[in-house]
Amino acid sequence: MPANTPHSLTRRRFLALGAGAAAAAGLAACSTGTSPATRIGPASPAVAGAERARRATGAPVRQVSLNATVGEVDLGGTTVRTWTFDGRLPGKEIRLKRGEVLQARLSNGLPQPTSVHWHGIALRNDMDGVPDLTQAAVAPGGQFGYEFTVPDAGTYFFHPHVGVQLDRGLYAPLIVEDPADGADYDTELVVVLDDWIDGTGTDPDAVLAGLRANGMSMGGMGSMPGMGAGAMQGMGGTLLGGDAGDVTYPHLLANGRVAAAPTTFATRAGQRVRVRLINAAADTAFRVGIPGVPMRVTHTDGFPVSPRQAEAVLLGMGERIDAVITVPDAAVPLLAAAEGKDGYAQVLVQPGDRRAGVANDAALATLKTRPVLTVTDFAAADAVSLPEKNPDVMHDLALAGPSGKYVWTINGKTYDPKEGLPVHQGQRVRLRFVNMSMMYHPMHLHGHTFQVRGAGGRGPRKDTTIVLPGQTVEVDFDAGNPGQWLAHCHNAYHGEAGMMTIVSYVE
Ligand SMILES: [Cu+2]
Incomplete structure (x- = not known):
């Protein structure tokens, strides 16, 4: 099915079509369990062995503490009571060099x-932060010591992997520097984007409960606040091919601030700035x-591509992009418009004493008319491109939901920590994401890139x-990091409503 399925199709009808297509493609037969007895679990010697292979003798150790806490945060004129790391939004950036060891006490x-899940890092499995799969959840009042080597440079971030805690304020950048960094830029600007609802009369747990209570009527028919972005705010004209979201957010943030009270990046005209977007x-x-x-x-997502000039880029949840800009001789807004929804966030790039107003409708309208580069416009740099090889194993992940209930599934099932897609160490693995739903899914794999x-x-x-809706996307990786790794939708509500499975290394 094409990605531009007519919007007149109802979600239910589209699901019916999708189910037929799946049956025709034989997808129904593809679910495969892994027995816990044959799994290479987080405590396996293979996991410790992989970490030893990553760690150089005498690798520097960087120590940080992370205090997950409840408190008030000023979003820029609006104060909310929420959950953060150490009272900051975003949390304090962690920055270290490739090959160093991070010790983080939560x-x-x-x-x-x-x-805490260290999003994008190919780390040891027992430090991946997925409760019941790689560690026990840290109880209220409890502590946990994370320690792992960071093998690859790039732009990453970290967040909890419990419920919909990601939709509170518990996130911060994790930047891993490469020795060659800085050759083509003078300074850096890290921009963390977020949609915000916590402490505005509701919270993410209540939003999820509301989605579940509304079931099939999600998508704008419900009367509960917080829901209905898809139907109410632009089914058409988006890059996302269908519903833009399940939740209507009162605020959009860049580096913890609403657009009306943005942060300012002080710089100089002519400076080359590496912008790290998260x-x-x-x-x-x-x-x-x-x-x-x-x-x-x-x-x-931290890995180099053949450089491309862009006027605009698209970032799904969990995605990162690094881009270098040359600061003009005028203040300009870096704009982040919510795709298919109303509203935007911004950071003001301000050379010297040049003043900028907040972005106006014209600037936003300009952004929305410019070409947007998406994943299909990029190719890995030669140095990080996987060598051509036929896959040793292929797994389909049929993405579907919801019908009747607010449930999102992979291969017809909601998340079950005992089920998984088996792979063996050393295999070239191909995952095929087959989207049979009306909504896009940013699919994320832990522990691998x-x-x-x-x-082409x-x-x-x-x-x-x-x-995208109706789309099939194939991705390849080499199974070189033993353990149990989530593969899931990075829409926090989809993931929690079932759209997660496990890439499961087995003996
Ligand atoms: Cu999803």
Whole structure:
């Protein structure tokens, strides 16, 4: 089915068509369990062995503490009570060099169990932060010590992997520097994007409960606040091919601030700035650009691509893009427009004492008329492109939901920690994401960076990639990091409503 399925199709009808297509393709037969007895679990010697192989003797150790806490945060004129790391939004950036060791002590001051997942890092499995799969959740008042080597440079972030805690304020950048960094830029700007609802009279747990209570009527028919972005705000004209989201957010944030009270990046005209864009939202994709200022895109999800000039880029939830800009002789807004929804966030790029107003409708309108580069426009740099090889194993992940209930499935099932897609160490693995639903899904694989297979062969290296409605996306990776790894939708509500499975290394 084409990605531009007519919007007049109802979700239910589309699902019926999707089910038929799946049966025709034989997808119904593809679900495969892995027995816990044969699994290479987080405590396996193979996991410790992989970490030893990554760690150089005498590798520097960087120590940080993370206190998950409840408190008030000012979003820029609006104060909300929420959950953050150490009272900051975003949390304090962690920055280290490739090959260094991160020791992070998490203290849980929240009323719920929590964990930290180090999004995009090919780390040891027992430090991946997935409760019941790689560790026990950290109870309220409890602590956990994370320790792992960071093998690859790039732009990453971290967040809990419990419930919909990601949709509170528990996130921060994790930047891994490469010795060659800085050759083509003078300074850096890290921009974390978010959609915000917590502490505005509701919270993410209540939003999820509302979606579940509304079931099939989600998508704008319900009367509950917080729901209905898809139907109410632009089924048409988006890059997402269908519903833009399940939740209507009162605020959109860049580096913790609403557009009306943005942060300012003080710089100088002519400076080359490496902009590290991170989408930490739960249910919102962003179209990002600086009207009139071209961006030279250099990395997707931390890994280098053949550089491309872009006027705008699309970031789904969990995705990152690095781009170099040259600061003009005028203040300009870096705009992040919520794709298919209303609203935007911004950071002001301000050379010297040049003043900028907040972005106006004209600047936003300009952004929305410019070409947008998406995953299909990028190819991995030669140095990180996987060598051509036929896959040793292929797994289909049929993405569907919801029908009747607010449930999102992979291969007809909701997440079951005992089920998985078996792989063996050393295999070339191909995952095929087959989207049978009306909504896009940013699909994320833990512990690996796959290579998207583009129409012309080799696409970019990524750990999160958007799969549009009706689309099939193939990704390849080499199974070189033993353990149990989630593969899931990075829409926090979809993941929690079932759309997660496990890439399961087995003996
Ligand atoms: Cu999804």
